[in-house]
Amino acid sequence: MRKERSKIVDKAIQTVEGFEKVYKVIHQNTVLRGQSKSTFHNYLRRIAFISLHFGRLPENISDEEIREYLTGLALDSKSPSRSSFKHMVYGLRYYFRHIGQNKRAIALPSLKSETKLPVILNRSELKELFRTPKLLKHRIILALSYSAGLRSQELIKLKISDIDFERKSIHIRQSKYKKDRIVPLSNYIAKGLKKYIAVEHPHIWLFNGKEPDGRYSPKGLSWVMRETLKKTNIQKKVNLHSLRHSYATHLLEDGVNIVTIKELLGHATIQTTMIYLHVAQLPHTPPHSPLDTLYPDQV
Numbered sequence: 001m002r003k004e005r006s007k008i009v010d011k012a013i014q015t016v017e018g019f020e021k022v023y024k025v026i027h028q029n030t031v032l033r034g035q036s037k038s039t040f041h042n043y044l045r046r047i048a049f050i051s052l053h054f055g056r057l058p059e060n061i062s063d064e065e066i067r068e069y070l071t072g073l074a075l076d077s078k079s080p081s082r083s084s085f086k087h088m089v090y091g092l093r094y095y096f097r098h099i100g101q102n103k104r105a106i107a108l109p110s111l112k113s114e115t116k117l118p119v120i121l122n123r124s125e126l127k128e129l130f131r132t133p134k135l136l137k138h139r140i141i142l143a144l145s146y147s148a149g150l151r152s153q154e155l156i157k158l159k160i161s162d163i164d165f166e167r168k169s170i171h172i173r174q175s176k177y178k179k180d181r182i183v184p185l186s187n188y189i190a191k192g193l194k195k196y197i198a199v200e201h202p203h204i205w206l207f208n209g210k211e212p213d214g215r216y217s218p219k220g221l222s223w224v225m226r227e228t229l230k231k232t233n234i235q236k237k238v239n240l241h242s243l244r245h246s247y248a249t250h251l252l253e254d255g256v257n258i259v260t261i262k263e264l265l266g267h268a269t270i271q272t273t274m275i276y277l278h279v280a281q282l283p284h285t286p287p288h289s290p291l292d293t294l295y296p297d298q299v
Contacts, residue, residue: 046091149247
């Protein structure tokens with residue numbers, strides 16, 4: 001567990017009285033609740049920063065001191081999204097709720113959610129992206145991500161046994177919200193996967209890498225996308241997750257209804273999926289009376 005800790009968390013454990021106990025308890029609760037490691041580490045880093053700044057745990061820091069600290073973060077943040085400020089608020093909110101101080105959690109500044117439309121790659125850009133990598137493995141990673149609308153964590157957790165070539169389906173297991181789902185396997189990617197498996201001979205995991213359990217790492221996936229983009233003419237600011245956005249948008253443009261797309265993406269609510277209505281280029285139907293389409297021959 002120590003290897004996974006950041007330097008700032010280690011420093012807080014060594015310097016701030018009681019922080020090591022906080023670390024252990026929150027780690028246990030995160031595991032029991034099934035929350036992601038990245039969420040846990042991000043929150044702990046924020047709690048470590050403010051604890052080191054004041055030399056004591058957040059429950060021993062006054063509301064006035066916290067307000068001044070957050071104001072300083074908000075003013076110093078160079079990013080328009082004020083990411084340091086936002087993550088600190090999220091971390092403190094998580095911490096106060098964890099120790100039963102819900103009123104203090106509620107009293108923290110409210111954060112307005114920013115509505116940013118996803119950046120979509122068009123079909124020509126996707127073709128260029130998929131043919132660019134020299135390694136077959138990298139081409140398959142990118143094409144499969146788009147073809148099934150996969151999150152990076154879903155991609156690295158795929159096992160060879162999750163690909164059913166006969167039924168043309170992919171079984172995505174225990175993804176976000178601890179849900180399983182089945183998505184269609186593209187005929188085109190199926191041919192590529194068979195070739196890839198025959199050449200690379202992956203073991204258990206579809207994509208083997210340097211993770212302790214033999215899987216590919218999320219950083220490795222990001223690297224593949226980033227290095228591939230450098231060799232293309234694509235100017236858009238995109239990342240691996242943009243392939244999932246493109247998948248959803250193109251399905252919508254192909255006539256798949258939004259409820260089906262919600263299920264394919266594994267979204268918890270339809271509101272999350274609705275954002276693709278703002279970027280999809282759907283055919284425009286002029287206003288008309290449904291009575292005229294009921295009796296089209298009489299018009």
